[in-house]
Amino acid sequence: MTTATSSTRRPGRLPAEVTSFVGRRREIADVRQMLTRSRMVTLTGPGGVGKTRLASRVAADVQRAFPDGVWLVELAALQNPELLVQTVIDTLEIQDRTSRSPIRVLVDHLQGRRALLILDNCEHLLGETAMLAGELLRAAPDLRILATSRQALGIVGEQTMGVPPMPLPDSGRQDPADVLAGADAVQLFTDRAVAVLPGFTLNDANRGVVERIVRRLDGIPLGIELAAVRLRVLSIEQLNDRLDDRFRLLSAGSRTVMPRHQTLRALIDWSHTLCTEQERLLWARASVFADGLDLDAAEAVCAGDGIDRDEIIDLVAGLVDKSVFTREEQAGGVRYRLLETIRQYGLDRLRESGDEDRLRGRHRDYYRDLAVHAQEEWFGPDQVTWFERLRSEHGNLRTALDFCFATPGEHAQALIMTTALRYYWIAAGFLREGRTWVERGLASSQAAPDDVRALALCMLTRLAILQNDFAAAESGLKESRVLAERLGDGSIIAQVRYVSGLAALFQGRLPEALKLLAEATYDWYGEIGDEMGVVNSMMYLAIAHSFLGDSDTAVTLFEECLRRCEARSENWFTSYAKCVYGLEVWRQGDPARAIELEHESIRLKEPFNDGLGTALCVEILAWIAAGEDDCERAALLLGALGPMWRSVGGSLFHYLRAFHEDCERRARDGLGARKFDSIMAKGAGLDLRQAVAVALGEKAPVDETSGTAVAESPLTPRELETARLVAQGLTNKEIAAALVISRRTAEGHIEHIMNKLGFKSRTQIAVYIGQLDRALDGDGASTGEV
Structure with a gap:
């Protein structure tokens, strides 16, 4: 495919190493077990x-065992417990346009899915994370959760493993360098030393110093990495001497072994003292950023009063050199993060x-x-x-x-900010979160100015309509x-x-919608x-003119809309205008042009990962395929649409449902019920990227791991x-007996199967299994091609 990565990547989100x-x-090995x-x-x-x-490494190693994805949910920067569930939803890239509660959306999405969820840095949200994990595990029997925290979550069935420091060399032995290199702590120090000093090697001359350094650092990985970076300016012997001085000062008068957290604090203290006064100031100020920062943000927020x-x-460069900031390349430029x-x-x-x-x-x-x-x-x-x-x-927003x-007196600013983000909330699929913020602002006891409140109410209304x-x-x-009016x-106005017109349109009150939208377009916005x-x-x-049968006016308006968008080189409105314009063009008898418009719309939606618009x-x-008597293609796309609509938590708009029903009737009548069910099952087996490829008339992408184009079940x-x-042909009771499970559990499995595949009958399941078996045997394999 030539489209962007949103439709071609495998499910899951793990950070690059x-x-x-x-x-x-x-x-x-222990965690995997x-x-x-x-x-x-x-x-x-x-x-x-x-x-x-x-x-993250364990997750990367086991991801093939989780066909529905391995997802790392980063919680360190999250301070508001109310956004915990929404953060998980965002990470899983669930686009839900309904008004259901976030926990219901998340539970419904994970039910029946075999996925691994990593909840990272839970300690500051321990109670909330424990409650969420418990609910998800009860609702989704094939889900597994791997959490990281400074303490256990304390839920039923939880197994905990204390992550130890990295293994140190055996004490009291004078192992040669090649043997010493086998110790994880030494290996890490050597690896990071080579990164900052390419000529560094572990040899018999420096092995004793390296051993003392990693032992002094208690094998703590972050401490080793912070120390190794000093080799930019110090020799290995100087590094060891300064560690001795720092820890001797810290533990003066104590006969006990230094606690590990004290060791790490000492290392960070040392990094702090090695910074210039201005670098220390920037470090402190940059800590208010929850999700990293770029250079523009650093200049705007952190400059002044000493910088x-x-x-x-130059200060950012210095902090990168000292490993206080981590540099990350992104499409839009470079960002900096703090562990x-x-x-x-x-x-x-x-x-x-x-301050x-x-x-x-x-x-x-x-x-x-x-x-x-x-x-x-x-x-x-x-x-x-x-x-x-x-x-x-x-995260910073x-x-x-x-x-x-x-902050008292700042609630109006929240309304201004969240209202300004209205197109972002919609384009990114964050309808619920945008609505939550604006509802919170409107409910504040501190009344906002009327104009701010009015605009916020309009945004709330728009989001509610879309839900x-x-x-x-x-x-x-x-x-x-x-x-x-006031x-x-x-x-x-x-x-x-x-x-108001949008609400009337979505509810099928077309004459009212026509009047209100015309007033908005010409009398006010214009x-x-x-x-x-x-x-x-x-x-x-x-759209209103189109559904009232005034095709000429509809076409004129669509063309004018696209002309204005093209003049501004705009993507988002263009994609939706082409999508609905394609429907009108098809109804006027030009299917080739309609298909072209739909293909252009899909490609424009790629950068936004717009699942709803793509569906x-x-x-x-x-519908076009069915109208052209290409019933097999229509059935294949209808099959793919079940998972697509469920993936965005939405459904077809009310005023378009008649087209879907007519398409399904035409395809079923043209193929016969059995063949229709068979092709629908084939479509339901396509993943998103394959479904998009079929929709675009392209060859389905090859699965990177299997080397085939057959979608994994x-x-x-x-x-x-x-x-x-x-x-x-077994009954639920017979299935329960065969699998040695309760009848209720068997019924639950069958319900999950139907939900995943978008099926309504057991016959469709039987057809799907036959199709899958033929694909696995290489007999009529499903390639995603029509």
């Missing part, structure tokens, strides 16, 4: 001992200085301004760049909003209409007219020169076993 992974063979015995495993230990790296703006770049232990150290220094509130205020101001600027630039050639930037800053709600929550939408509309502000508002409203106005395009392509081994018994 920036540095090589060293040692831990025994620990990896524990995961076979228990569905909940927690790695415990102090900061810096390597819990996250160990969990000139033009000095930031959580190092960030917390900096935050402690910031609090001690009494935390001021820096958090500057951080909020920066991200509020970023949100406003993104809104102003959204309708233009840099739209995708802005979207990607906001996506990378999601949350932190800024949390500051607003935690088909029309009761909440109407409530917001009532108050926003009153405020709009203020007489054209931009607010335009938005009220637009969302009059005030809001080009983005004109295009947004005009697109839905065209809508595939729907229309299925989404069913777990137990579900496949159950499905084969269904295919043999």
Whole structure:
């Protein structure tokens, strides 16, 4: 395929390893064994001992055993427990446009899926994480959870493993260098030393010094890495001497072995003292960033009061050299991150200085301004760049909003910020989170100015409509209409007219929708020169004309909408305009042009990972196929659509459902029920990237691990076993007896099978198993081609 990565990557999200992974063979084996015995495993230990790296490496090693993905959920930067479930949803890339509770969405998504969830850095949300893990494990029997925390979560069935420091050389022995190199701690130090000093080698001359260094560091990985970086400026002997001096001072008067956390603190203290005064200042100020930062953010938030703006770049370079900042390459440029232990150290220094509130205020101001600027630039050639930037800053946006709600007198700023992000919430599929923030702001006891409140109500209404929550939408509309009339502000009146028309359209009140959307397009957005508002409203106005049978006007409006978008080199509105325009073009008898429009729309949606919009395009392509009597292609696409709609937690809009029903009837009548079910089953077996490839008329991508284009079954081994018994004609009672399980459990397996495959009958399961077996035998293998 030529499309972007969102539709071609395998399920799951694991961080790329920036540095090589060293040692831990025994620990990896132990954790893997524990995961076979228990569905909940927690790695415990102090900061810096390597819990996250160990969990990530284990996950990478076992990911083939989890066809529904291995996902790392990073919780270190999350301070608001209310966003815990939403953070997991975001990590799993679940796009849900309903008004269901987040926990319901997450549970429904994971039920029947064989996946591994890594909950990383749980200690500050211990109770909430324990409750979430317990609920997920009860609801999703094929789910496994691997957590990292400084203490156990304490839930039923949890197995814990304390992650030890890296193994040290045997004490009292004078092993040669090649033997000493086998110790994990020595191997890590050597590896990191070579990274900063390419000519470094472990030999018989320096082996004794290296052994003393790693022993002094207690084998703590973070401590070893912080020490090794000093070889840029120190010899190995000088490094050892300075460690001796620092730890002798720290433990003076004590006859006990130094606690490991004290060792790590000493190492970070040493890194701190080796920084210049300005680098220490930047370190402390940068700790307010929850999800890393780029150079622009560092300059805007951290400069002043001892740091000139033009000095930031050199200070950042210095902190990268000292391994305080980690440099990460991203599509939009370079970002810098602080390991959580190092960030917390900096935050402690910031609090001690009494400057935390001021820096958090500057951080909020920066991200509020970023949100406003993104809104102003959204309708233009840099739209995708802005979207990607906001996506990378999601954690910082949350932190800024949390500051607003935690600070008296700042709630109105939260409304301004979250309202400015309205297109981001929609494009990224974060309808629920955007709605949560705006509802929290509107419910605040500190009343916002009327214009701010009116715009926030319009945004709330828009999000509720997109979730088909029309009761909440109407409530917001009532108050926003009153405020709009009182203020007489054209931009607010335009938005009220637009969302009122949108609600009428989605509920099938077409004449009312036509009137309101026309007023919004021409009388208000057009009059005030809001080009983005004109295009947004005009697109839905065209749909209203189309469904009222005024095709000529609809075509004129669609073409005008696309012309305005093209003039601004815009992607998001263009993709939706082409999608719905394709439907109108097909209805007018030009299927070739309609297919071309749907293909263009799908490709435009790629950078946004727009699952809902892609599903809508595939729907229309299925309808076109049925209309052209290509019933096999229609059935294949209809089969693929079941998992696609479920993956975004949405469904086809009410005013389009008749097309789907007609398509299904045509395809079933044209093929016959048995063949229709067979091809539907084949479509349901396609993963997202294969379904998109079929929709685009391209060859399905080859699976990287198997080397074939046959989609792996989404069913777990137990579900496949159950499905084969269904295919043999066994009853639920007979299946339960054959598998030595309860009848209720057997019924649950069958329900999960049907939900995963989008089936409604046992016959469809039997057809699916026959198709799958033929594919595995190489007889009529499913390639994803039509």
